[in-house]
Amino acid sequence: xxxxxxxxxxxxxxxxxxxxxxxxxASEFKTLCEEEVQEGGRHFVLDFSGTGILDSTGLGAxxxxxxxxxxxxxxxxxxxxxxxxxVVVQLTRTYKVFxxxxxxxxxxxxxxxxxxxxxxxxxxRA
Amino acid sequence: MAAPALPSDPSSDNQHxxxxxxxxxxxxxxxxYRLGGKYEVHTAAHGQEALEVISEHPPDLIVSDxxxxxxxxxxxxxxxxxxxxxxxxxxxxxxxxxxxxxxxxGLRQGVDDYITKPFDTDQLLGRIDxxxxxAETFRSxxxxxxxxxxxxxxxxxxxxxxxxxxxxxxxxxxDQGGGDLFAWEEPEPGVFFLTxxxxxxxxxxxxxxxxTFLSYIRGTIxxxxxxxxxxxxxxxxxxxxxxxxxxxxxTFASLLMARWDATEGTVTYAxxxxxxxxxxSEKEESRIVKESDLVLGLKEGAAFHNYTFSMNGEDALVLxxxxxxxQRLESGRMIGEQGVLQIxxxxxxxxxxxxxxxxxxxxxxxxxxxxxxxLMFWLQRAEE
Numbered sequence: 001x002x003x004x005x006x007x008x009x010x011x012x013x014x015x016x017x018x019x020x021x022x023x024x025x026a027s028e029f030k031t032l033c034e035e036e037v038q039e040g041g042r043h044f045v046l047d048f049s050g051t052g053i054l055d056s057t058g059l060g061a062x063x064x065x066x067x068x069x070x071x072x073x074x075x076x077x078x079x080x081x082x083x084x085x086x087v088v089v090q091l092t093r094t095y096k097v098f099x100x101x102x103x104x105x106x107x108x109x110x111x112x113x114x115x116x117x118x119x120x121x122x123x124x125r126a
Numbered sequence: 127m128a129a130p131a132l133p134s135d136p137s138s139d140n141q142h143x144x145x146x147x148x149x150x151x152x153x154x155x156x157x158x159y160r161l162g163g164k165y166e167v168h169t170a171a172h173g174q175e176a177l178e179v180i181s182e183h184p185p186d187l188i189v190s191d192x193x194x195x196x197x198x199x200x201x202x203x204x205x206x207x208x209x210x211x212x213x214x215x216x217x218x219x220x221x222x223x224x225x226x227x228x229x230x231x232g233l234r235q236g237v238d239d240y241i242t243k244p245f246d247t248d249q250l251l252g253r254i255d256x257x258x259x260x261a262e263t264f265r266s267x268x269x270x271x272x273x274x275x276x277x278x279x280x281x282x283x284x285x286x287x288x289x290x291x292x293x294x295x296x297x298x299x300x301d302q303g304g305g306d307l308f309a310w311e312e313p314e315p316g317v318f319f320l321t322x323x324x325x326x327x328x329x330x331x332x333x334x335x336x337x338t339f340l341s342y343i344r345g346t347i348x349x350x351x352x353x354x355x356x357x358x359x360x361x362x363x364x365x366x367x368x369x370x371x372x373x374x375x376x377t378f379a380s381l382l383m384a385r386w387d388a389t390e391g392t393v394t395y396a397x398x399x400x401x402x403x404x405x406x407s408e409k410e411e412s413r414i415v416k417e418s419d420l421v422l423g424l425k426e427g428a429a430f431h432n433y434t435f436s437m438n439g440e441d442a443l444v445l446x447x448x449x450x451x452x453q454r455l456e457s458g459r460m461i462g463e464q465g466v467l468q469i470x471x472x473x474x475x476x477x478x479x480x481x482x483x484x485x486x487x488x489x490x491x492x493x494x495x496x497x498x499x500x501l502m503f504w505l506q507r508a509e510e
Contacts, residue, residue, distance in 0.1 A: 023327075056380075056448065060326035063378045063424050070425075087462070091448070092380060092399035092421040 003032055006047070006104070010112045013041040014104055017051045021058035029058070033065040042074035045107040049080035054088050066097065075099075075114075079107040141166045142258050143183060147176040147190035147202065148220065157189065160247050161254070173197025177205060180212060187216045187258050189250070203237065216257040220245070269330055274299070276333035280307040280340055286318045286505075288388035294504040296480045298496060305336025305379075306447045306499040309344060313351040316389040321347065322445045322503060323381035323400060335377050342367060343381075357383035357396035361422070361430040365398070368423035378423040382445060391507065393443060394434040398422045401448045402463065404470050406506075408439035412471040414463055415443075442474050442506035449498035455490045480504055 002025075007014040013036050021029055033044070044065060048054075066076045077099045081089065089095050101107035143166040148154040154169050161167045168183055170176035172194040180188075188206075192199035199219060206212040218239045239253050285293045297308070305325030312318050321343060325336035343364060350360055360383055368377060380400035386393050395403070399421030406412045417433040437443065446466070453461050461469075466483075473482035480502050491497075 055452070056324065056326040060378050063326075063421075064376055066424065067376065091401065093418055094399070094421060094424070096420055097425060 003029055005032070005036065007108070008041070010108070011041070012043045012045060012108050012111045014045040014047060014108060016047045016049075017054075019050060020053035021051065021061065022053050022055040023057035026057045026061040030061045030064055033061070033068070037065070037068050042069050042072055043111045044069065044074070044076045045079050045101075045104055045111065046076065047079045047104045047107075048082050048085045049103070051082050051085055054085045056088075059088055059092065059094070062098075063094075075111060077101060077107050077111065079104040142186040142262075143168065144254060144258075145170065145176060145179060145183075145185035145188045147171075147173065147188065147194070147199065149191060149194040156247070157250075160251065164251075165254075165258075173199065173202030173205070176202055180206075180215075184212070185215060186261065187218070187254060189218045189220060189254070191220045193222065214261075216261055218250075218253065218257070273330050273333055276330070276337050280305070280333070280336055282308055282310060286310055286312060286386075286388075288316055288318070290508060291388055292506050292508045294478070294480045294502075296484065296500065296502050298484075298500040300449070300496060300499050305332035305334075305339070306449070306501045307336050307340045308445075308501060308503060309340060309347075311344075311347065311351075313355075316387065317355075318386045318388065319347060319351065319357075320384045320386055320445065320503070321381065322447065322501070323379050324447045326378040326380075336379075339368075339377065339379060342371075347383075355385055355394075356432055357385055357394060358430040358432045361396045361398055361419075362428075365422045365428055365430070366426075369426050376423075378421060380421050380448075384445070386505065390436075391438065392434055392436045394432050396430045396432055398430060401446055401451060403446075404444040404467050405435065405437075406442040406444065406471050406474045408441055408474075412467060412474075414467060437507055440474070440507055440509060442470075442479070442504060444470050445503045447499060447501045449496065449500045450487075450502065453487060453491060453497055453500075461487065474506075479506075 003018060004016045005013060006016050015032070046062065062076065069076065078085070078089070079101045080103050081100050089098065099110070101110060144161055146154055146157045146161070146167060146169045148157065148169070149171050154171070158167050158169055168179050168185060170179050174197040176188070176190065190199045190202060203217060206215065206217070216238045218241060219237055220243055221240050222243045238257055241250050241253065281297045282295065285295055287293060295308070297306070305327065307321070307323050307325070309321045310318055325332050325339055327335065346363055346367070347360060350363065354360070361381065364381065368379065381398045382395060382400040382403065384393050384395035397418035399418060402418060403415040404412065405415050415435065417431070419430045420428045451461055451463055451466050455461060469483055469486045473479040473486070476482040483502065484500070
């Protein structure tokens with residue numbers, strides 16, 4: 001299982017999560033994110049269309065990404081959140097931190113509009 | 127599947143790596159080629175170079191020639207013996223007939239095998255496979271024992287048993303389980319402070335962090351209970367710790383802290399993204415205790431709130447971890463909160479309610495076994 005960076009346009013990194021993000025591939029995801037952050041990525045769209053499994057290890061990897069970019073005004077937002085992902089996000093109350101959008105295009109548009117790489121307000125304030 | 131070793135990553139099932147130390151270029155190439163199909167192969171032309179390679183990529187096994195320029199095989203082997211990080215790496219010597227047998231005898235310690243040149247490559251490959259497998263078996267045994275030990279330390283030795291209440295606890299640690307924890311203390315007679323949590327991640331690593339984390343929580347609760355009885359205030363402190371402490375940095379945990387007043391029959395809790403408790407009511411409809419806040423370790427200054435409810439009649443409260451709700455049924459679907467709520471509500475009047483819950487779920491699991499750690503704590507008012 002591997003992850004695709006589907007776009008880096010407008011300095012917003014879009015990652016397609018695929019079928020599963022769990023203890024089996026979380027470290028791979030973490031490595032990819034670290035590389036993207038090193039290359040200057042600050043704003044991330046995680047595309048969950050078609051994601052059937054997100055476990056706590058996978059969620060932990062997303063949290064690590066958030067911890068890396070948030071001090072530099074970066075953001076992590078979710079697109080096309082599937083039912084199983086919604087359950088985990090609901091339980092951990094992380095919708096307060098990760099804004100959710102209907103699809104990847106909408107998520108990217110929102111990040112670009114908010115100022116893309118230059119500046120961005122806190123995603124929170126539910 | 128065996129639990130992973132510290133500090134390697136829980137998800138890695140990487141190839142094993144073999145280092146070949148041989149000054150003869152052609153032989154080095156042949157071995158590299160033959161081993162390359164199965165192992166990640168590094169090479170070095172002499173002992174000095176080998177030490178450099180080892181410090182960058184610690185191998186799972188070393189095959190070394192004896193006679194080499196700069197630093198020979200004996201000197202390399204001695205250097206590795208002196209370092210506790212390299213002492214345990216399986217070591218095979220490639221010896222020529224002309225090598226001094228008595229010298230080999232003297233160095234027997236720390237050398238796992240010899241192969242005399244000229245040698246049969248298949249024979250060498252067979253010995254390498256066996257040694258790597260043996261080391262792997264040993265390591266996974268050790269991991270399983272450590273995991274079991276941590277699991278036991280993360281659980282209580284006894285339960286609170288105030289008059290007029292009954293309590294039950296069950297913990298079924300799983301090899302591939304994570305860092306579930308449960309603790310309680312009685313800061314004043316009849317008042318109990320309960321903590322249930324789950325440190326994110328899987329395997330031994332998660333258990334290790336959970337253990338470190340629980341020690342900290344125990345200390346924090348103990349100290350802070352002198353000044354406050356607010357679970358939310360404690361939660362804020364723990365969150366700040368997770369965000370600032372070097373050791374547990376990048377550790378995330380869901381946690382529920384509850385102050386249970388057994389005399390008044392009230393429970394005040396703060397929930398940081400943890401599995402939501404079940405309130406099983408005698409007279410009203412059983413429900414999920416919904417109010418909760420953000421998971422720990424994610425956001426600085428995150429706010430946590432106290433919520434209070436009272437327990438009447440023969441009401442029961444169930445605290446648990448997500449291994450229960452995420453358990454997959456034969457259908458492939460997870461039981462989920464509603465599924466667990468229904469099963470638990472039916473167990474409310476049972477003599478051994480937690481045993482009933484397990485019995486209700488077990489037959490419908492995929493292999494008659496649970497996928498993850500199962501942890502439940504049950505407290506219930508009892509008519510006297």
